[in-house]
Amino acid sequence: MRESGKRSARDKIEEVLTRLAERANDERVFLKLYPDATRLAADAADARRRVGISLGPLDGRIVSIKDLFDVGGETTTAGSAALAVAPPAVRDATVVARLRRAGAVIVGKTNMTEFAFSGIGLNRHFGTPGNAADPTRVAGGSSSGAGVSVAEDTSDIAIGSDTGGSVRIPAALNGVVGFKPTHGRVPLAGVFPLSSTLDSIGPLARTVADCALADAIMAGEEPAEIAPFPLSGLRIGIPRGRLFGDMDAAVGEGFERSLRALEAAGARVADHSIDDLLAEMREATRAASIASVEAAEVHADLMATQAWSLVDPRIGGPIARRAAVPAHAYIRLLRRRSALAAVMDERLMPVDVLALPTTPVVAPAIQPLLEDNDLYDRTDGLLLRNPQVANQFDLTAISLPMPGINLPAGLMLFARNGHDHHLLSVAAAVEELFRRAL
Template sequence: MQSIRDRLENILSRLAYRAADEKAFTKLYAEAARAAADASDARKRVGVTLGPLDGTIVSIKDLFDVAGEPTTAGSLMRRTAAPAMRDATIVGRLRQAGAVIIGKTNMTEFAFTAIGDNMHYGTPGNAVHASRIPGGSSSGAGVSVGEETSEISIGSDTGGSIRIPAALNGVVGFKPTARRVPLSGAFPLSGTLDSVGPLARTVPQCAAADAVMAGEEPNELVAIPLAGLRIGIPRGVLFGDTEGEIAAAFEHCLGRIEQAGARIADLPIDDMIADLRAATKRGSIAAMEGAEVHADWLATGASVPVDPHVSGPLSRAAMLPAPVYIRALRRRAALTAAMDERLASIDVLALPTVPVTAPTIASLAEDAELRDRIEGLLLRNTQVANQFDLCAISLPMPGMKLPAGLMLVARNGHDSRLLSIAASVEGLLGG
């Protein structure tokens, strides 16, 4: 059996080899990680374990506080911020569970935008094809798990920022119900919509990390038999403009799930999506809450360059009057309750995580219109789970030339059940 320290050194040497061109990580904690790995190996020798994450090599998105250093959140502006006084709650919980925290991963500036590019710290190339976008905003997280420089990576998800990079890099990404995992010590985008969750190679790894971060005892994940499960397919607007290969892979997965005894039926939700879209027409909740987070520099002007794809929407949202925001929140609350009622007749919704595979970084840099179109498509399916306060997971679909995900969505608070169903689906599809 390879020691944890040997596994860690193997990864560190791979990262050292490309240090001059490192874009997936923004910071490495080599010495602290070595100490944590050695401690885990020592526990193992005497038959002691701190649980399923003991000795797991974990990276964290560059918006989680680590005591003694500024939290840059993918921005130059935050480089001179006051150092964090203490670790983010989830970082402390991961350390207590024996996780070996190897470093901080790159992200889009202030966790805004879904492409995964960063004009300050570089854009990490996709784990499968380095010329292609990683997806965002947890870009480095998706790449590091995909290329196996982390076993688990912790990201945040406001409109799909865990599931988009998971889908595009061919890994598993889990967005828990909002407020299941504490946000303290995580640099915010939208207090209403932000969720903290894991990306990993398997569903059980995601479940173990989620339990630790939620402050629960990580129990053995028991797969729920698929026979008799009710799966709703939200055909309609969420299935438009889907690449042929993704549509075919999705239907193939559905066929396999149905053969295993699940009951599959269409469950339309287009009316609710249209209703929420109308309620947030003048400004999205994420942009309006983000504008409050960044109100000071938006008012005075930024002292350093900020990505215009970030500053533009935030500036526009900052101009909106309070009633627009309050009405959007009130309408969302009513629609969230209505969605919960509609989903009561099924166990999970199933749909493609993203309707497109990763385009090249160069193609989007050269064509602003294409970039906007791709960004809209990347966010379209995933953001439904944030907007209606649901939990969701993306699983890699087999047989794809470029990765894409199968997304399963469940009701608010049904996280454990969703993970158990996802484990069964992963087993069936050969995860």
């Protein structure tokens, strides 16, 4: 069925549901599907369009949500079998309710790292989603299923969470766009937490425009078309140093090729060091990260039950150990982080954005990570190293696919706290440049 030259919402969702049904015996991207509800939502969107009514640019678009968003009447498991018997949610998470009101067709909940506590994307309970470009490789975490669902076109937009890169890592490794807004821009009500200080809710999509659309709706704003920022004169800082170590040759070459294209378009590219601030943050978090201490508080009650034995030791062990961090150390850590974030904000004033590879490597193979705990820990640290800077220093950030690379990799842009619209405008211009020039 076609309406006004476009496929109907019902046609699109039927195509997706058919594809998912064909792999139902080995489904690892989605943990839950809503076939009946999605058909009804799609039919409603089509009926509105036939009579010239629209709820906005998201009306009839297919959206997936990560398994840590509440849906009224069902248990939120956050990627863990340990939460299977938790009470059902009373109502939808705020962002889910806003997406529904905007006409989104919510197809299902996507797989994730257990409790969102890793950047790799493995899940011992529900299986590990394979990377969209090579299923023998990881999808990245913690929003693993979200990244794959967009890249494989089983959702137009996926909603994830980002505490240390959990939107941007899977976006980069699967070749899509992932946006982390400023912390607090999007409400966290009804979202299973990892870290109340660092958690942000962000979209993954195939374009910057779709990310901006979903972000605006979730933030309670009126969606508006992005005006690309002029590349001529754009000030781009490159934080060379610690964040450029241990890099795959293909990622490094793709990054330098991207910079040359930006310079050819008139952007002013210059080194802009932040290594001193990174060193101070590293020292402040040497004993424990903010996310791990806050995760220990989130799971304190669960740790006292038998259900905790179901948690993957790679996830549960580090969380449990942080329960011993004293309150005074945690409070001092928060104060130190606030002070360093203020210095970082001042450091970024002379530039429009910082640019760096989202991850220094392409997606690693799954099997070696399942077999080697030391390799798992090193890989997790490497994948998180660059993107977590935005969370630690309270910035906004986006990952764009770098063109011309066999396996996907991302170009990441950082901007100052609260400069979300500016960052999206810059990203839209860079995206268009990549389409034309590379």
